[in-house]
Amino acid sequence: MSNTLVSPDSRPRTDRRPQGTSLAGLVGVELRRLWWRRLTKVAVVAVVLFTGASVYNAYSQSSPERIAQQLDEYRILQQQAPRIAEECRQQQAVERDRSGDQSIDFGCDEQGQTPTLEQMGLALPVADTITDGIARTSSLLLAFVALLLGASFVGAEFSTGSMGLWLTFQPRRLRVASTKLVAAAVGGAAVAVLCLVLTNLGARMVAVVNRPGSDLDLPPVPALGEPLVVLGLRIVALALGAGIVGAALGLVLRHTAAVVGVVLGFAVVVEGIVMQAFLQGRLQRWSVLKNIEAFIERGTSYFAETCGPTSCEFTQQTLSYTHGWVFLSSVLLLVVLVGLVAFRRRDVT
Amino acid sequence: MDVAVRTVNLRKTYLSRGSRRVAVTGLSMAVPLGGVHGFLGPNGSGKTTTIRMLLGLVRADSGTAEVFGEAVPKRLPHVIDRVGAIVESPKFFPAFTARQNLVLLAGAIGSPRQRVDEVLEATHLRDRGRDRYAGFSLGMKQRLAIAATLLKDPDLLIFDEPTNGLDPAGIREVRDTMKSLGAQGKTVLVSSHILAEVEQVADTVSIIGHGSLLAEGRVSDILGGAGAAGAAQVRVGVASPDRAAEVLAADGFTVTRDDGYLVVGTDDPAAVTRSLAGHGLYVAELVPVRPDLESAFLALTADEGLGSDADRAAGRRTGAGAA
Ligand SMILES: Nc1ncnc2c1ncn2[C@@H]1O[C@H](COP(=O)(O)OP(=O)(O)OP(=O)(O)O)[C@@H](O)[C@H]1O
Numbered sequence: 012m013s014n015t016l017v018s019p020d021s022r023p024r025t026d027r028r029p030q031g032t033s034l035a036g037l038v039g040v041e042l043r044r045l046w047w048r049r050l051t052k053v054a055v056v057a058v059v060l061f062t063g064a065s066v067y068n069a070y071s072q073s074s075p076e077r078i079a080q081q082l083d084e085y086r087i088l089q090q091q092a093p094r095i096a097e098e099c100r101q102q103q104a105v106e107r108d109r110s111g112d113q114s115i116d117f118g119c120d121e122q123g124q125t126p127t128l129e130q131m132g133l134a135l136p137v138a139d140t141i142t143d144g145i146a147r148t149s150s151l152l153l154a155f156v157a158l159l160l161g162a163s164f165v166g167a168e169f170s171t172g173s174m175g176l177w178l179t180f181q182p183r184r185l186r187v188a189s190t191k192l193v194a195a196a197v198g199g200a201a202v203a204v205l206c207l208v209l210t211n212l213g214a215r216m217v218a219v220v221n222r223p224g225s226d227l228d229l230p231p232v233p234a235l236g237e238p239l240v241v242l243g244l245r246i247v248a249l250a251l252g253a254g255i256v257g258a259a260l261g262l263v264l265r266h267t268a269a270v271v272g273v274v275l276g277f278a279v280v281v282e283g284i285v286m287q288a289f290l291q292g293r294l295q296r297w298s299v300l301k302n303i304e305a306f307i308e309r310g311t312s313y314f315a316e317t318c319g320p321t322s323c324e325f326t327q328q329t330l331s332y333t334h335g336w337v338f339l340s341s342v343l344l345l346v347v348l349v350g351l352v353a354f355r356r357r358d359v360t
Numbered sequence: 361m362d363v364a365v366r367t368v369n370l371r372k373t374y375l376s377r378g379s380r381r382v383a384v385t386g387l388s389m390a391v392p393l394g395g396v397h398g399f400l401g402p403n404g405s406g407k408t409t410t411i412r413m414l415l416g417l418v419r420a421d422s423g424t425a426e427v428f429g430e431a432v433p434k435r436l437p438h439v440i441d442r443v444g445a446i447v448e449s450p451k452f453f454p455a456f457t458a459r460q461n462l463v464l465l466a467g468a469i470g471s472p473r474q475r476v477d478e479v480l481e482a483t484h485l486r487d488r489g490r491d492r493y494a495g496f497s498l499g500m501k502q503r504l505a506i507a508a509t510l511l512k513d514p515d516l517l518i519f520d521e522p523t524n525g526l527d528p529a530g531i532r533e534v535r536d537t538m539k540s541l542g543a544q545g546k547t548v549l550v551s552s553h554i555l556a557e558v559e560q561v562a563d564t565v566s567i568i569g570h571g572s573l574l575a576e577g578r579v580s581d582i583l584g585g586a587g588a589a590g591a592a593q594v595r596v597g598v599a600s601p602d603r604a605a606e607v608l609a610a611d612g613f614t615v616t617r618d619d620g621y622l623v624v625g626t627d628d629p630a631a632v633t634r635s636l637a638g639h640g641l642y643v644a645e646l647v648p649v650r651p652d653l654e655s656a657f658l659a660l661t662a663d664e665g666l667g668s669d670a671d672r673a674a675g676r677r678t679g680a681g682a683a
């Protein structure tokens with residue numbers, strides 16, 4: 012029967028029907044697909060390259076030659092300080108004579124002071140400090156990569172039409188959607204972990220390679236405000252959430268490009284313009300980016316107008332860490348809910 | 361009669377960009393258990409929409425549907441492992457290989473890994489398993505889609521216009537496949553707008569137009585029905601058709617000319633030869649004109665397309681099994 016597509020013996024030789032899959036098994040299948048995707052590989056390569064560049068930058072910033080050079084500049088500054096103060100006082104005296112006002116103060120004592128080494132950013136290259144710096148600056152980028160991965164992970168299924176096929180194998184929509192969200196979360200977190208681990212390894216190498224000679228007299232590095240692991244966990248959590256948000260938006264918008272467009276549009280229009288332009292900056296309390304900052308940096312601040320009984324003035328407002336994570340979790344929950352409901356209700360054609 | 365699929369008053373209206381489009385308008389049909397069932401209707405008549413509703417991909421506005429006695433989409437998870445479907449065209453991840461695509465699907469239902477190799481072999485795709493789906497020809501894509509449905513060893517196979525875009529050899533392969541699946545006792549529901557296709561493979565058929573059922577039953581019954589609507593006819597070839605026409609008309613037959621042949625209305629072909637032979641005219645060729653699905657279909661859909669609702673109701677003939 013060479014004419015049929017199916018050999019007559021197409022019955023399973025294994026002689027058993029499909030066993031069905033547990034939720035964990037389904038997550039496993041989704042993770043396998045995520046791993047096979049081209050974009051995942053691109054993202055991994057991009058993260059590796061970005062981390063490499065950051066580490067290289069830290070390396071060249073802290074090379075012994077550069078530190079020595081900066082120390083030289085610092086010494087020159089130190090030597091010049093008394094002369095600068097002296098010149099300042101002379102000019103101050105001239106001005107006082109000219110105006111007859113003895114209270115004129117040029118602030119010469121401060122001008123004559125040299126900044127400390129810490130203030131100049133001159134310190135021994137220490138692995139944890141380098142990691143901390145790179146990690147903080149990478150956190151937003153990692154979140155964006157995770158969001159993109161999640162969005163495209165789901166968006167591609169709709170645009171290729173394979174979501175329909177998938178649903179004929181696994182018709183429970185909520186189950187399908189939640190396994191995809193979990194896979195996107197794992198993917199986002201993995202990207203962040205990869206970046207942080209590579210950064211830390213790189214930073215350790217920098218600290219070894221760039222250990223300055225004993226002739227350099229550098230102050231001890233100030234201790235980090237919190238253990239590196241705690242910061243790392245927050246960054247991983249951020250990327251994890253971003254992955255989920257990307258996938259959930261993918262469930263709603265059904266197209267990777269649409270998700271990216273909406274997210275960038277939101278960042279520019281809402282975060283960039285609306286938050287600043289209206290209500291004298293008070294909206295910033297509800298800005299996603301500000302709250303991410305508050306979450307990662309354990310609190311942040313913004314400027315907004317506050318009005319007393321008589322007048323209004325711009326003052327610095329603090330945005331607490333708690334506000335940050337509560338706000339972000341609420342946004343995450345909301346987006347997930349909308350994604351699940353939309354996916355459960357809407358036709359897949 | 362045992363049914364594999366039954367729908368009752370199924371309705372679906374699509375809302376797209378504010379406009380409403382009624383795709384299925386109260387469709388009631390029944391697909392008997394076992395064998396190939398054609399699902400015939402012109403473009404846009406709602407075949408794909410109906411199939412999507414059966415698979416839980418789109419939500420019906422009203423009406424009910426059941427597959428193997430289980431209400432869908434509510435109890436779909438209980439029967440989905442017995443249903444393999446290809447809706448519209450095969451849709452896989454283009455950047456993945458055939459094997460990768462199948463491995464994922466097998467994972468979704470907990471099918472053992474070796475089943476993937478079995479179905480690749482069964483669909484003669486074993487050598488192409490490691491090739492990307494994007495590089496597949498249409499025929500190979502179709503085979504892969506069939507391979508995917510076989511992962512489940514389904515009892516009901518739903519093929520939506522499976523021969524679209526295939527070359528004659530490919531069309532034949534798909535037809536033979538459907539027949540052999542039907543012969544194995546599986547139920548094959550195949551939608552098509554091509555009459556010849558349904559006529560060749562299907563045992564039973566549901567004909568729909570504008571989203572509702574026009575006729576349903578055994579293909580032979582529907583053809584018979586169409587035959588009865590016009591009387592039975594024979595096509596007669598004789599040396600002098602003009603004289604023969606006069607003779608037959610004189611003997612009370614209705615005669616029409618068709619390309620040098622005569623088409624004679626009669627239930628008794630022997631009466632025609634007797635009449636002609638009596639006048640020294642000898643029949644060179646006599647073929648019964650078999651009513652085909654095409655004329656039945658065109659009659660039904662022409663009615664339906666032009667007519668009012670009342671006409672449509674009058675034109676509807678429903679075989680056994682429909683609600
Ligand atoms: N996703 C959709 N959104 C809006 N309208 C749709 C959608 N899908 C189908 N339709 C409309 O519903 C009607 C029925 O379409 P359907 O695809 O079910 O027909 P069909 O019988 O499968 O046709 P064909 O033989 O061309 O495949 C058509 O008028 C079509 O325009």
Ligand SMILES: [Mg+2]
Nearest residue numbers: 407408448520
């Ligand atoms: Mg169709």
